[in-house]
Amino acid sequence: MAFITISLNIGVITLFGHWQTHSEYQQLLIQNVLLFYQLDKPRVTRLAKALSKLYILDLDGLKPILQPYYSNTGAPAKHQPEIFRSFVLMSELKYHGISDWVDTLKSDALLCSMIGVSPDDVPEVGNHYDFIDRFWLGENPNARDSLHPFKRKPRKKLGKNQKQPPRHPGIIQKFVDLALQGKTFELRPERLLQQIFAKVAVEPSAKAGLLGDTQKLGISGDGTCINTGGSPYGIRVCDCKSKGLFSCDCHRRFSDPDARHGWDSYHEVWFYGHCGYFLSVYNPILKADLPLYLRLVEAQRHDGVSAIVALAEARKLYPHFKFDRFIGDGAHDNYPTYELLNAWDTKAVIPLNSTNKGHFKFPPPVKVNEFGVPICLEGLPMINHGFMKDRCRNKWRCPLAMGKINHCSHKDQCSPSPYGRTVYTKPEWDQRLFTAIPRGSKEWKTEMKKRTSSERVNKRILEDYNLEESHTRGKKRLSWWVMIHSTNIHLDVRLKLSNFSLLAILDDLMTKVA
Template sequence: MLKHWQSHQEYLHFLHEAKIHFDSSQRKRLSSEFASARDKLRLLDLDPVMVHLAPFYSTTGRPALNQPQIIRSLTLMLHLGVTSLTRWLNHLASDDLLAFLIGCSPSSLPPLGSYFDFIDRLWLRNPAFERLGRKDLFPAHKNLKPSKKPSKGEKLPNRHSGITEIIATQAVSRNEFPFHYEKLLQELFRLTALLPSLHAGLIPSDGLVLSGDGTCVHTHSFPYGHKVCSCSENGIRVCSCPRHYSDPDAAWGWDSDLNCFYFGHTLYMLSSHNDRYCVDLPLHFHFFDARRHDSVSGIVSLKEFRALNPDIPVRDLCLDSAHDNYPTYQLCKTWEIRPFIDLNSKSGRPKSIPDFIRIDPDGTPVCQAGYRMVYWGFCSKRSRCKWRCPVACKKVKDCSCRDSCSSSPYGRCIYTKPEWDIRLYTPVPRGTTEYKNIYKNRTSCERVNDRVLNDYQLHNMKIHTKKRYSFFLWLIGTNIHLDAQLKKLRLQATA
């Protein structure tokens, strides 16, 4: 049960009262070494979290104490770059200033067990099915490393033919996908990060440009498990006895950047870029199987984001060529989202386009001389796109086919219809200035990935299982949003 939750106003009052009793050296450290940490924690309002978490605590029994202090503690730990929870608790115990910053007196710090109990409570999977104990064993051949490598720069193909179409269909027909164990963490992320940034104007409420991408997370776990049998003591070096795996959720995946197999998980995130304040914000996270293709992960993540955030409408969706498939385009059309998806070079010319029209790989009509024609707008009456001669539009100085092509000074026109192919003929035509400017937002994915994995050192944290990774990603994402909110306040103060 929740006996007492320190409200945000109580926390601010606690900081003010504690500061009176600080000596000169502590005040100096607070205004220099911990100034950004203090400002960040003062912004972090955890009152909505209490209302949301109350149903997940019993109304009887031993009360759970210092729950908001645990959240502030871990937020501060990540802000200061500490990657070990045990080491962090030692820092708290030896530095009174850190204890006061999280809202605790040095004598009432939460013990290590309270942290792990809090982490376990927020994971919605039944603990009886987790199988993480030392007595929970799996076959010795559970994680055999694949032998066949993809070509350089390529990703692993989908394991199941037609799975993307199945998932896209279920995204429309289902209320939610099963096994959504991180749902509570995603809801808390909305309360601690998305809504404050939305109210601060960092996330647009009238139409969001959303970008999605997956990244490899290498787990700190031995892929072949740990022997618990006595075979080695009896002189048997190689055996097939069941073993203990510290991260049974992890699997072998392909890292196309490093061009090698890795053991771990795939982190798929949706993000956005705020051009006015030059900040990149994570908006949704989900850890998938390392073998899962991004085309499937993207559909699941988009479905979850829309369900969790009905007040943040998605206008545009920017994705890489791994998502270039017809079910994704059809899903965007159903949800009235404009897709900006890089084309897969392996896809050929669609048969639905008339043979008399010559096109570039991105669907842009090409004239007799081989020049790309100029997009001239959408004709709503006939539901078709108009393309004009590049010479007549002064995009090309001269053309050898000028006389034989068209005698009109307006130049030859060609029309294409979106219904010919929803993949090539998107609502915003490919190759246009508008398309290129919007698609530039997709690079926010790489910058957010870098902040999560390197700046906040998720890759250096010696943790296992999706439960731990998802929990810490909630707080890392919250830190990134708090950084953006502080940046906006500082820019406004100096304006």
């Protein structure tokens, strides 16, 4: 089939050159793809999901975000929204190499029409890499190699589900103190990528109702191991080998200078790369998991440290959202985290770490078990009867009066009232044990099930969108692809909610033409 070349020089002239608006792109997409639909309907049908994603992906909000990072002088930049669509389509179609992808675009007029360019005006490989480099706010974005000491993989293995401990004692408390002062890492190089993701993915999903009530969000946080495509051995630059020294610790050149060895507690192996820490939201109606905040940190960083940074930055990134609950695993079970969440009026849903169960910061006024549940005279855990918000305390009732048991030998001694004995616990006694949502309650168990949302988001990025298969090296490019894949995850859920398909529009037009 002969390639159809269509001019797409429509848009508003700015310092970007021709910025194609979303409505103009949608009109041109329908016009161009309709021609292919008439000539090769099966192929367009196979690409229906990708077409529908790009059709609803509104990039108009990118313009004010990107403008400060382009010069007002010289030749105007062009194809900014088109290059972004190119990355999204590349992710959707599981292409891992930019060079191969650009070659594919140049030989496929349909794919060109999908991103909004003609085959003779495809952005080059350098344009794609420049796009990534431009929005990474770290120093020397073009540096690919770096010298640093060679460190061997640790030999000692940790236990199953055992996390690496924080490298610096008291570091979580220090980060909490900074967060309570309103401080965040404003110089972090991925700051712009997070803003882009919030604008093109999270905010449209929030407007569509995918996040639920944004004034009462329940968010999950978890870390995941990300293997780098760089070698952990590096390249020797010393002359030790010529002297007969084959095992030296001299500086070596590494293609991923930020990668380090970290412990993968799930697979019980040491890995070489980075750790991703993501915050996500679970939609129970659609049974969908949506990433909210994305950050790559050092492979050996403890999740408890990453959580403080993530929560502080996410609150600043989404000032109009209210985080009502934070759900994390046992790695987040520490007093500073509860202190921070309590100060922000965010309910903590965190299981007690098995190594810390039963440890009280202050002795409670009533006898409780290791989960903070009061124990009655019969030796049984009392039944939670809700949180009294006006008096900031949890109410617990007698298990006999609540119908949980049929007989109690201490009934007369405990309370002769048919209502049964009532006990109250206050979070201020021990924020870790006496949480606002009582441990073991029905609400607690319901919320705790949502914790796996963050794990499923990790799986979507790593496996469904094949992050590691691309063998990407460097925190900059890994962060870029995490953002692009996460954007696709939001588009997946938006399509699922709306049941939208571009094919319906094309079929309607075909009927009218006929």
